[in-house]
Amino acid sequence: MRLHWHRRDLRLADNRGLADAPERPIGLFVFDDDVLTHAGTPRVAFMLDALEALREAYRARGSELLVRRGDPAAVVPETAVGYDAEIVSWNRDYSGLARERDDRVREALDTTDTTPQQFHDAICHEPGSITTNAGDPYSVYTYFWKKWRDREKDDPRSVPTLAETAREDEPVPSLSALGFDEPDADVPAAGPDAARRLLDSFLESEVCRYEEARDYPAQECTSRLSPHLKFGTIGIREVDARVRELLDETAGERRESVESFRSQLAWREFYAHVLYFNPEVVAANYKTYPNPIEWENDETLLGAWKRGETGYPIVDAGMRQLREEAFMHNRVRMIVASFLTKDLLIDWRRGYAHFREFLVDHDTANDNGGWQWAASTGTDAQPYFRIFNPMTQGERYDPDAEYIKTYVPELGDTDPAVIHTWHERTPIERANAAPDYPEPIVEHSERRERALEMFERARDGDGE
Structure with missing residues (x-):
């Protein structure tokens, strides 16, 4: 028998570790308190739903998903010995902490008669397999994408034959049992069935207008697959194979739109490679300046940003969507991140920590990459002197203020022209238009100048 240790692969289909290792498997999931310490409630709620679906899938095939809690370095070997497992398989994770954990588990298994086997699964191409001609990892996405796009992909894996075993009485724990309250946000349904419904719906319609509509949050032209890719309730090879099939059937602008969506899968992988080779970026700037960046970190301004009470409508709409749905549209993520770092002059790490707490799709590599891009400290980053104007961004990407009005009801009866010039109105005009907002x-223009001065002090003496 084999024990397969699930982590970010909460599915049976297209699971390389589950399908490629020898011996019939049963499943194991371990709640690691070191991981739960950094987990947000919406993410844990989604994960528990996914675990219930995974356990039912095991049981439907006469097998079982074991659920345990504790240090994986102790729990995994103990469970393997208890079930006389000859092999423990798992799929690699790419953060520094995850790799340290896996090393400890592997060392602990070496003291037993159980053989550890690790597999590459969460992304299409293993870190180190796409490099510059000199053999270095890429720090610029465009060049990475060109190689990723043309590199042959593995086929999705079928569900293997599972080992038959009796059901166990240990239930999947509740949120409260893990120390979490019920989420305030509406957390989406988890599990492979939910993921495939989203993928089917997206590929049937929205993907063919993705290129023109993806930046407009009111149009909802995104796949919403991000939490499923985060927790592996659908396999990346399955998603990419479906997208490639559609590319073969599509031409012209519609094909360009499908290709644009596929490039987002490559972005996800690019950031995973960056994290693998630079694990320190979780807490440190990827791009260093000669002098420290003098973030002001005003707690009052940070609190207003978190609550969605900045007086900048598109920013507040995004922050409130985050609270209500544990999700935020990607264009708006860039806007609110730029506003925090360039208008409020607050360290990107403060924003990253807030997203980690509230996003259902929080992914260390992706979120870190996005925040550092906005803060001008990351790979391929937004140059520090290109600073989003939040009012212009709102007018451009939400011209009718449809998205804004959805999440900022105080502005529900306000003319879009007034909303998009809110900062230019007098206090009396604002009070008359929307007294509760x-x-x-x-003041954006003043803060823009301060941001430029802050970054110029940081880069002073770098020779540019």
Whole structure:
């Protein structure tokens, strides 16, 4: 028998470790308190739903998903010995902490008669397999994408024959049992069935207008697959294979749109490679400046940003969507991140920590990459002197203020022209238009100049 240790692969289909290792498997999931310490409630709620679906899939095939809690370095070997497992398989994770954990588990298994086997599964191409001609990992996405796009992909894996075993009485724990309250947000359904419904719906319609509509949050032209890719309730090879099939059937602008969506899968993988080779970026700038960046970190401004009470409508809509849905549209993520770092002059790590707490799809590599891009400290980053104007961004990507009004009801009866010039209105005009909506907490043009000065002090003496 084999024990397959699930982590970010909460599915049976297209699971390389589950399908490629010898011996028939049963499943194991371990709640690691070191991981739960950094987990947000929406993410844990989604994961528990996915685990219930995974256990039912095992049981439907006469097998079982074992659920345990504790240090994996102790729990995994103990469970393997208890079930006389000859092999323990698992799929690799790419953060520094995950690799350290896996090393400890492998060392612990070496003291037993159980053989550890690790597999590459979460992304299409293993870190180190796509490099520059000099053999170095890429720090610029465009060149990575060109090689990723043309590199042959593995086929999705079928569900293997599982080992038959009796059901166990240990239930999947509740949120409260893990120390979490019920989430305030509406957490989406988890599990492979939910993921495939989203993929089917997206590929049947929205993907063919993705290129033109993806930046407009009111149009909802995104796949919403991100939490499923995060937790592996659908395999990346399955998604990419479906997208490639559609590319072969599509031409012209529609094909370009499908290709644009596929490039987002490559972005996800690019950031995973960056994290693998630079694990320190979780807490440190990828791009260093000669001098420290003098973030101001005003707690009052940070609190207003978190609550969605900045007086900048598109920013507040995004922050409130985050609270209500544990999700935020990608264009708006860039806007609110730029606003925090360039208008409020607050360290990107503060924003990253807030997203980690509230996003259902929080992914260390992706979120870190996005935040550092916005803060001008990351790979391929937004140059520090290109600073989003939040009012212009709102007018451009939500011209009718449809998205804004959805999440900022105080502005529900306000003319879009007024909303998009909110910062230019007098206090009396703002009070008459929307008396319950807050005044702007900063003046964008003034803060833009301060941001430029802050970065110029940081880069002073770098020779440029």
